[in-house]
Amino acid sequence: MIKKLNLFYGIAFFAALLVIASCGSRGKKSVSSTTGWKYNDPKNGGFEVRPFLEQQRGPGLVLIEGGTFTMGQTNDNPAAEKDNTPRRVTIPSFYMDQTEVRNIDYVEYLYWLQRVFGANYPQVYRKALPDTLVWREKLAYNEPMVEEYLRHAAYRNYPVVGVSWTQANEYCLWRTDRVNEDILIKKQFLKPDTKQQDDNNFNTEAYLAGQYIGNVNKSMPSLNPNNTSNNGKRQVQIEDGVLLPKYRLPTEAEWEYAAVGLIGNTKKEQVNQRRIYPWNGSQLRSESKRAYGQLNSNFKRGRGDYMGVAGNLNDGAAIPAAVDAYPPNDVGLYNMAGNVAEWVQDVYRPLSHQDVSDLSPFRGNVFQDKVFDPSTGQPALKDSLGRMRTKPVQNNANRLNYRSANQVNYKDGDFASTVQSDWKTKPSIDNTTGLMYDSTSLITDKSRVYKGGSWKDPAYFLSPATRRFLDQDQATDFIGFRCAMVRTGSSEQKGRKRK
Numbered sequence: 182m183i184k185k186l187n188l189f190y191g192i193a194f195f196a197a198l199l200v201i202a203s204c205g206s207r208g209k210k211s212v213s214s215t216t217g218w219k220y221n222d223p224k225n226g227g228f229e230v231r232p233f234l235e236q237q238r239g240p241g242l243v244l245i246e247g248g249t250f251t252m253g254q255t256n257d258n259p260a261a262e263k264d265n266t267p268r269r270v271t272i273p274s275f276y277m278d279q280t281e282v283r284n285i286d287y288v289e290y291l292y293w294l295q296r297v298f299g300a301n302y303p304q305v306y307r308k309a310l311p312d313t314l315v316w317r318e319k320l321a322y323n324e325p326m327v328e329e330y331l332r333h334a335a336y337r338n339y340p341v342v343g344v345s346w347t348q349a350n351e352y353c354l355w356r357t358d359r360v361n362e363d364i365l366i367k368k369q370f371l372k373p374d375t376k377q378q379d380d381n382n383f384n385t386e387a388y389l390a391g392q393y394i395g396n397v398n399k400s401m402p403s404l405n406p407n408n409t410s411n412n413g414k415r416q417v418q419i420e421d422g423v424l425l426p427k428y429r430l431p432t433e434a435e436w437e438y439a440a441v442g443l444i445g446n447t448k449k450e451q452v453n454q455r456r457i458y459p460w461n462g463s464q465l466r467s468e469s470k471r472a473y474g475q476l477n478s479n480f481k482r483g484r485g486d487y488m489g490v491a492g493n494l495n496d497g498a499a500i501p502a503a504v505d506a507y508p509p510n511d512v513g514l515y516n517m518a519g520n521v522a523e524w525v526q527d528v529y530r531p532l533s534h535q536d537v538s539d540l541s542p543f544r545g546n547v548f549q550d551k552v553f554d555p556s557t558g559q560p561a562l563k564d565s566l567g568r569m570r571t572k573p574v575q576n577n578a579n580r581l582n583y584r585s586a587n588q589v590n591y592k593d594g595d596f597a598s599t600v601q602s603d604w605k606t607k608p609s610i611d612n613t614t615g616l617m618y619d620s621t622s623l624i625t626d627k628s629r630v631y632k633g634g635s636w637k638d639p640a641y642f643l644s645p646a647t648r649r650f651l652d653q654d655q656a657t658d659f660i661g662f663r664c665a666m667v668r669t670g671s672s673e674q675k676g677r678k679r680k
Contacts, residue, residue, distance in 0.1 A: 445511030478519030
């Protein structure tokens with residue numbers, strides 16, 4: 182009997198080895214299934230296919246698994262606005278910051294700008310400075326906040342405010358470059374270079390275009406037999422899967438989807454309880470045993486009540502609180518209701534829900550192309566700050582999916598979507614001039630959406646569905662931001678068990 186068991190286990194062991202070996206050979210993909218040519222073979226021309234499992238998660242980010250949900254109004258609308266009618270949309274998987282960007286994060290950004298551009302381009306640093314004067318009130322004493330909130334150590338883990346939409350986008354671009362530079366250093370392709378200055382600083386696109394070399398530690402082996410330069414070595418390319426996509430502001434739909442966090446209320450494709458807030462129920466206080474009765478977020482409870490009564494503070498903060506001061510929602514994000522409202526990418530339109538796509542809805546596209554040198558066909562030289570040059574795409578009447586660069590007013594302000602009888606005589610290929618949203622309107626092409634409630638708002642704005650707008654170059658003491666990033670490849674994280 183023992184011999185039979187040993188024989189059985191031996192057969193099972195070798196069978197398992199065969200399965201693993203066969204899976205490994207398929208996983209390597211060493212031969213093209215369409216041409217039969219070997220990958221990574223200089224004798225076959227050197228077409229390279231590097232191993233890749235899935236996208237690396239950037240610092241501070243949480244994976245938000247995508248799906249369909251009902252976007253829009255979830256509670257009473259006292260202003261009777263018609264800009265948020267519920268509609269069903271689908272959001273692809275993406276990454277989002279677990280917390281709002283903190284003061285310490287933004288001060289790090291300012292320090293880097295001062296160090297790299299301060300000597301010759303001081304305006305770059307000054308342009309990035311938050312407007313600390315947003316704390317001033319004509320009939321209140323807030324001067325300590327003007328002087329201390331951004332830089333004092335006591336506030337380093339509090340959300341940065343006084344940042345405009347434009348400044349937030351610049352921060353996202355800077356963060357992309359610093360994270361990718363750190364990846365290349367940790368993988369030993371680059372050595373740290375603290376002497377970067379002006380245009381000689383690491384920029385992801387400039388690096389991929391071969392216009393930033395840096396302090397090289399090692400290079401990738403080039404299998405291209407025609408590559409005789411640099412001793413047959415090359416820099417990391419986008420095809421290697423090493424570098425991350427851009428950090429950016431989330432779209433309005435992404436932000437709302439992540440804030441609601443319905444993953445905890447979903448069972449077998451059925452949402453068993455819809456949410457008004459990022460937590461269950463219609464109440465603002467916690468129902469958990471640990472924090473029963475405590476407020477779930479930082480907001481203005483009533484007229485003149487920002488924090489409650491001494492000895493029993495209701496939310497513990499008269500102004501913004503630390504970015505992780507309240508419980509996270511079911512996808513692990515903190516303060517998606519209250520603390521500070523947050524900028525999102527979208528241009529504001531009252532009727533955006535009527536026309537935008539039901540997959541990845543967004544209004545605000547201005548399509549860009551890299552600038553190329555016509556004599557060489559290569560990307561034009563980077564600018565004085567080390568960034569690659571871009572320009573709006575050229576108009577093209579023969580395209581099916583778009584005809585011009587600026588699509589901000591598509592179906593909502595452009596010539597073709599008006600009721601004028603002579604719109605066909607206008608340059609229909611040009612969508613850059615809005616008839617409804619110009620400088621004479623309260624809503625313009627610079628009106629950007631911000632989402633969520635804040636320490637300064639009543640409970641109504643705690644619902645992720647609420648939407649407001651502000652000019653992209655203005656800032657307040659109650660609007661901050663967090664970053665997002667596209668999820669490439671599989672929508673699910675590898676190794677996660679399906680429910």
